[in-house]
Amino acid sequence: MRSRLRNDILLISSIALAAALIFAAGAIFRHTKKGETVEVTLGGEHYASLPLSQDAELDIEGLCLLKIENGEAYVAEAVCRNQICVRHRPISAPGEVIICLPGRVAVRISGGPDFVV
Amino acid sequence: MRRFLALILCFLLISSGCEAAPKRYTAAYADVFDTVADFTVFGGTQEDFDKVSEAVHSELLRLHRIFDIYNEYDGLVNAKTVNDNAAGGPVVPPAELYELLESAVLWNERSGGALNIALGPVLSLWHDCREAEEPYLPDPDLLSECGQHCDISELILSGGSVSFADPEMSLDLGALAKGYAAEKAAELAESLGCEHFALSVGGNVVTRGEKPTGMWEIGIASPDGGILTTVRVAGECVVTSGDYQRFFEVDGVRYHHIIDPKTLYPASLWRSVTVICADSADADALSTALFCMDFESGSALAEKFGAEALWVGPDGETKRTEGFSDYEV
Known part of the structure; x- marks a missing residue:
């Protein structure tokens, strides 16, 4: 039971982290000016x-x-x-x-x- | 519960990666007003854009022909027809041309003569000098002779018809036509459902709405190259009149295209004047007028029309109306 909970937390946090990373990358690349x-x-x-x-x-x-x-x-x-x-x-x-x-x-x-x- | 959480997280993951930003569509037209027009729209489909773009392009072409003083078009009474025939009796032009002439007479009064569309004889002399294989300066006697026939009070506008009291006079709509046409074409795009777009007709920029990322950014060119400053607008029009836009050189001296009605020579008070205001026709008229006016009378005129302006002087020094810097990035 405990390990299931730990796995859930692991899964949830890794998905959240991935979402945060993708969001951050999107935000950065959207605002980067193209090379001249x-x-x-x-x-x-x-x-x-x-x-x-x-x-x-x-x-x-x-x-x-x-x-x-x-x-x-x-x-x-x-x-x-x-x-x-x-x-x-x-x-x-x-x-x-x-x-x-x-x-x-x-x-x-x-x-x-x-x-x- | 767990499934619900996972669903929310999946949704988060997906939505973070692909924000549904409105698409950007652009078109350029190289056959209007002896310049290039750029049309940029955000939102809608390619099909929507193609339809609006075609309508905007044909509207610009139609107005270009009406205000053209160099060419005739089959079955069209245009500015050239007026120039060629209005001395012989009343000519009835399309409503747009009549409206532009009425507004030109008003702007002449408002600017104390700094904007004069009856400068045709003088401008055509300078035009020939500039366009010649070997550019040359106009003969001073000929220039002042031409200057005798630039009195806008000899232009008679009455009930939709135009006549010239001075048979030697002629009109040149270069100072007003692009701004007016850009405004009309923008109104048309709006009526076809466009909400977020920008239309530039040879440097007369009309904006409506915003871009998905925020306001439109318009760079103001420095007369010596590069960008002097950048302004942010959403709905306003921006235009610059500058001595670096069209010019020729004789013996190392530059002669540009904005002729001061008082001296009949290129205006020398400023190197450029930029105007921001709600209406593109007003912006175009103001930028030309202010180019031939001192700072005090020019800023008073701008204020009267709720316009903001930026002047660049002969040594690169800048002056601004009070509210101009509110637009600057």
């Missing part, structure tokens, strides 16, 4: 995700050339006439965006606020 990533969309659709921490070049369908250098992303070349995206300063802060309107390309740093205005 450069998200590229083309015509509103996801096109590529690149880590901001790694120097890289990405040719976006011949429309724009995206470069990541020293933790900053910028559009190095674009085929459009107005070149607004090329003149845009490099971005690195979560939420910052560079848009190439004629190419319908958006480059965004993930994490951070929902919008930057």
Whole structure:
């Protein structure tokens, strides 16, 4: 009888502990900001995700050339006439965006606020 | 008893692992108001979202066409039609355009002329300079000649029809159209049952409700890059007018897109002005007006409309209305 009670207590406490652990893990991961990533969309659709921490070049369908250098992303070349995206300063802060309107390309740093205005 | 306990514990275990958080849906539209619009919704199903997203997108497209001063559309009387014909006699535009013009006349009075949609001739001159292969500065004589035809009192609004008393005048709705359209599209989304969403039309952010994790976070860009501060809102609109958003350079000097109606040159009082208020059309009008007004008159105007504002000055110094910091994280 006594051992049954002990087993019950053991079972109850281990389930409670597991519940607490899972809850805690959920709470922690929900509030952890994603690592800073450069998200590229083309015509509103996801096109590529690149880590901001790694120097890289990405040719976006011949429309724009995206470069990541020293933790900053910028559009190095674009085929459009107005070149607004090329003149845009490099971005690195979560939420910052560079848009190439004629190419319908958006480059965004993930994490951070929902919008930057 | 033991079974009951075990049941409760199992329930605890399950519920701790999978909270049923409302799903997040997003869409981006790249073909409205020469900018990108972002629509984010929490809750509902993919099917619900697709329906609302399509409605919001077509509403933005419809308003974009109505306020367009560069293109004509078959069977539509739009801002270009008004610009091309209103000098010859009354033109009857869609109700939305008439309403926007009425509100523009009001904002002109309220801001003491700092917001003027009749600046068309001057803005189109600057637009040509900026968009040229080799950007150049406008000829000063031509600029002041154009400035002679920017008197908004020559815009005659009467019973739904629009006419120009000055044949040389033209309208440019850039300062108001995006904010107004964002408000209208948000009203439409609400009427279709959306309760928790945010719509950004080229930096005019409209929010309704909250996210499952709390209020919407809007970063305010620093004119020199990065984020200056972040505000939290639930239901309010946020917009920034900044000298870094659209500009060109001649001989190393920057010329941005917000033209001061008094000088006819890019306004130089501030580098950016951010406005938070209940209505997106008001927020858009205020941010442009405040950009061309000093702090005293600007903050008085903001207060009148229950708006809060943040100014960034030429050396990066900031000023705020009293309640602005209540929104800051």
